[in-house]
Amino acid sequence: MDKYYNNIKNLLIENEIYNKIKDFSKEKNKVKTYYEIGERLYKAGSKYGDSIIEQYSKKLMIEIGKKYNARTLRRIRQFYILFQNQKWSTLSTISLTWSHYSELLPIKNTNKINYYIDITLKQNLGVRQLRERIKNKEYERLDKRTKKKLMLKEETNVSDFIKNPIILKNSLNYEIVSEKTLQILILEDISSFLKELGEGFCFIDNEYRIKLGNIYNYIDILLYNINFNCYVVIELKITELKKEHIGQIQVYMNYIDKNIKKISQSKTIGIVICKKNNKYVIDYCSDSRILSKEYLLV
Numbered sequence: 249m250d251k252y253y254n255n256i257k258n259l260l261i262e263n264e265i266y267n268k269i270k271d272f273s274k275e276k277n278k279v280k281t282y283y284e285i286g287e288r289l290y291k292a293g294s295k296y297g298d299s300i301i302e303q304y305s306k307k308l309m310i311e312i313g314k315k316y317n318a319r320t321l322r323r324i325r326q327f328y329i330l331f332q333n334q335k336w337s338t339l340s341t342i343s344l345t346w347s348h349y350s351e352l353l354p355i356k357n358t359n360k361i362n363y364y365i366d367i368t369l370k371q372n373l374g375v376r377q378l379r380e381r382i383k384n385k386e387y388e389r390l391d392k393r394t395k396k397k398l399m400l401k402e403e404t405n406v407s408d409f410i411k412n413p414i415i416l417k418n419s420l421n422y423e424i425v426s427e428k429t430l431q432i433l434i435l436e437d438i439s440s441f442l443k444e445l446g447e448g449f450c451f452i453d454n455e456y457r458i459k460l461g462n463i464y465n466y467i468d469i470l471l472y473n474i475n476f477n478c479y480v481v482i483e484l485k486i487t488e489l490k491k492e493h494i495g496q497i498q499v500y501m502n503y504i505d506k507n508i509k510k511i512s513q514s515k516t517i518g519i520v521i522c523k524k525n526n527k528y529v530i531d532y533c534s535d536s537r538i539l540s541k542e543y544l545l546v
């Protein structure tokens with residue numbers, strides 16, 4: 249038992265020293281150290297039983313610091329168990345802090361953890377931002393087909409990461425009585441709205457004017473996705489999805505493709521954001537570029 253304890257104690261002491269003199273890389277060193285400690289805790293537990301955690305923590309809190317309590321040691325062991333099947337060279341390149349991992353460890357679903365690790369790296373999320381994404385159940389709001397693609401590491405497209413429902417913050421408690429009010433709500437926090445849709449979305453304009461014959465029409469919101477090189481038409485509806493909504497957005501998409509889109513760009517996609525979805529309408533829609541998503545005010 250002393251062999252494991254002394255080894256753990258020495259690793260923690262080295263980490264404490266490293267934190268004071270190597271500021272630029274101390275988080276990576278902490279993650280690496282905790283992984284190694286987790287391995288020793290796992291082996292010690294296998295040999296002496298789970299109560300060894302309490303015994304070690306009592307001594308470590310006296311000899312090194314109170315932060316190394318039983319709860320912390322269990323979390324460190326859990327970290328090792330979660331990632332033990334990965335090669336360390338892969339883990340060491342992940343630029344997440346221990347605080348990031350602390351947010352992820354309570355999650356039981358490995359695919360869900362991998363999703364949050366991936367978006368944290370791609371979008372350079374801070375701990376607070378990651379916590380917010382988890383709290384808003386971002387992974388749960390992805391389509392089942394998207395989750396399967398991620399698990400099988402298949403190619404994804406622009407529509408895969410659009411959440412359902414799309415969460416809209418209503419901090420001023422607007423009464424949503426019209427599409428215009430809903431549009432105002434989105435525009436007041438356009439950054440959060442774009443993140444709900446996924447990666448690479450850029451705002452172009454609202455009430456984007458187009459001319460159909462001699463009549464002007466207005467697209468509620470026009471976006472562009474730089475990752476997938478395509479325009480995105482957004483139409484807002486405060487009712488249940490109706491078949492005429494599909495026809496309307498299809499006309500707008502075709503207009504953009506014919507008059508705005510360049511040859512090098514991909515075809516426009518359309519998103520109808522509505523109060524309530526109607527799976528029968530969308531099931532019989534022949535255009536796979538058109539999506540229907542519900543909105544949820546919080």
